[in-house]
Amino acid sequence: MFNLTDLHLDALSEVFNIGAGRAAASLSEIVGEEVKLSVPSVEIRRSEELNVQALQLEQSHFGIVKQQFSGTFSAEASLLFSEESALEIMRDMMGSQMSVEELAEFEQEAMCELGNIILNACLSAMADMLVIQLESSLPTYTVYSADEVIQNIVDLEDQVYILILHINLEIERRQVNGRLIFLFSSGSLSSLRTKIDSFLQNI
Amino acid sequence: MNISTVTPTEIDWSQLFNALNIGLILVDSNGEILLWNEWISKHSGINYLSAINQPLELVFPEKLPAPFVAAIKRCINTKLPVVLSNALHKYPLPLYSPQKSDEKLSQSVILNPIKDNQGNWNCLIQVTDSSASIKREKMLRDHSETHKKDATTDPLTGIYNRRFFDSHYKIEMNQAMRQKTTLSLLMLDIDFFKNYNDHYGHPAGDAAIIAVATCIRTTMKRSSDMVARYGGEEFIVLLPNSTPAAAQMLAENIRSAVEDLKIPHLNSLIAKHMTVSIGVSSFLPGMVVDATTFLKNTDLALYAAKQKGRNQVQFLPL
Numbered sequence: 001m002f003n004l005t006d007l008h009l010d011a012l013s014e015v016f017n018i019g020a021g022r023a024a025a026s027l028s029e030i031v032g033e034e035v036k037l038s039v040p041s042v043e044i045r046r047s048e049e050l051n052v053q054a055l056q057l058e059q060s061h062f063g064i065v066k067q068q069f070s071g072t073f074s075a076e077a078s079l080l081f082s083e084e085s086a087l088e089i090m091r092d093m094m095g096s097q098m099s100v101e102e103l104a105e106f107e108q109e110a111m112c113e114l115g116n117i118i119l120n121a122c123l124s125a126m127a128d129m130l131v132i133q134l135e136s137s138l139p140t141y142t143v144y145s146a147d148e149v150i151q152n153i154v155d156l157e158d159q160v161y162i163l164i165l166h167i168n169l170e171i172e173r174r175q176v177n178g179r180l181i182f183l184f185s186s187g188s189l190s191s192l193r194t195k196i197d198s199f200l201q202n203i
Numbered sequence: 204m205n206i207s208t209v210t211p212t213e214i215d216w217s218q219l220f221n222a223l224n225i226g227l228i229l230v231d232s233n234g235e236i237l238l239w240n241e242w243i244s245k246h247s248g249i250n251y252l253s254a255i256n257q258p259l260e261l262v263f264p265e266k267l268p269a270p271f272v273a274a275i276k277r278c279i280n281t282k283l284p285v286v287l288s289n290a291l292h293k294y295p296l297p298l299y300s301p302q303k304s305d306e307k308l309s310q311s312v313i314l315n316p317i318k319d320n321q322g323n324w325n326c327l328i329q330v331t332d333s334s335a336s337i338k339r340e341k342m343l344r345d346h347s348e349t350h351k352k353d354a355t356t357d358p359l360t361g362i363y364n365r366r367f368f369d370s371h372y373k374i375e376m377n378q379a380m381r382q383k384t385t386l387s388l389l390m391l392d393i394d395f396f397k398n399y400n401d402h403y404g405h406p407a408g409d410a411a412i413i414a415v416a417t418c419i420r421t422t423m424k425r426s427s428d429m430v431a432r433y434g435g436e437e438f439i440v441l442l443p444n445s446t447p448a449a450a451q452m453l454a455e456n457i458r459s460a461v462e463d464l465k466i467p468h469l470n471s472l473i474a475k476h477m478t479v480s481i482g483v484s485s486f487l488p489g490m491v492v493d494a495t496t497f498l499k500n501t502d503l504a505l506y507a508a509k510q511k512g513r514n515q516v517q518f519l520p521l
Binding site: 026029030031090093109110112113116117120123124127133134135136137138139 | 286
């Protein structure tokens, strides 16, 4: 039995799409091109149910930007893009004259920035609309295989719920899909639910 | 700021900030400067007294980049830390190297939300000089490019080697299968090359191989096509999105171009000049064939071209 109902997930989807809109505006300003960002679906799972199929990501390696946040509730937020699309996004953002090889070294910091913009926008939209306080660590960037991604999550003992956001990012007519994953302890998830409940009552 | 073992009376904080080898600026929610350390003074040419309590945007002689100004606002509004990468923001602040005053400093910037004792939110701007790491990375990149080139090219002809072809072929083949597109292969062999080597000697043989490689390369039209030296006197050409007809036409162009080189070949049993035999094969959309079978079929096409008298193109459907 999941802790969040479809109604809760719909409300979160609305919140995150507002965040995605803000992130797209920030990215457009940096890139000087129209950037579109949306969150077509939000789902919740328990960590033991998580596998590569559940993430619906076929690629073998991922670039992951991670931030820990705390406050009214705490969670770990990770943004995943396939390594290939991460590089393609970076190439589009920095101007197409660079080769994928050349980009490799800029990748880390620039991916941190891209992830930071998207994560912060989603976190702050959540903070604003659910009226909560959130603090966050600085982002870190790592490259993991699909199995490592799953294993790292399954290995966690106290973080049992996973909120999965499907992310569509479009830069220069190129469309890439990513995932934003929030890891919640059951305590944090129930605080989140309480906050969504009061948000829904106030609509 | 909270360092529990040291009380503010024991240490002069400004001394500490000024000793840091990174730039620190603290601005309040109106953008006014509350802290401006020595590093920033040194790299901006603007001293503490002219900067403190002034709006950040008016302190510098030039306009600050809009994404940087927006990021500071976002940091204070969302109370979340912000990363500004050097790749996307080369010069967020107009800072210069203290040694070379005309050289703008490459920077990486981190913004942190900081709450003061009255509960107001400020933004701490941390600036690091990234020019040294950029220089180092550029050097590493140059080195790795040299190595990569060595590993993928054939030293004699300068075209790709077999190793590069093998990996590139697999990628192209997977892509053709996934995207249901056409992919054509040409396999090419110099006719009676052993006889040529025996008669003219190895240096002349090498020169002939270079001449044929150059001839193939100049006859190919599209940048997506690639040619590799596959064996001693054997070449392979990979043609993405090329129909059987187009591939055969290119093969015929290569064959006649080599013939037109008029490289004397007295020991050829079929002509007075150097000639080539070419096998052509095409992978068509929707086919279910593995990469090895496709390659073998092209080799069979080449075999047929030789069997039928050499100096010709033979196409063998998959």
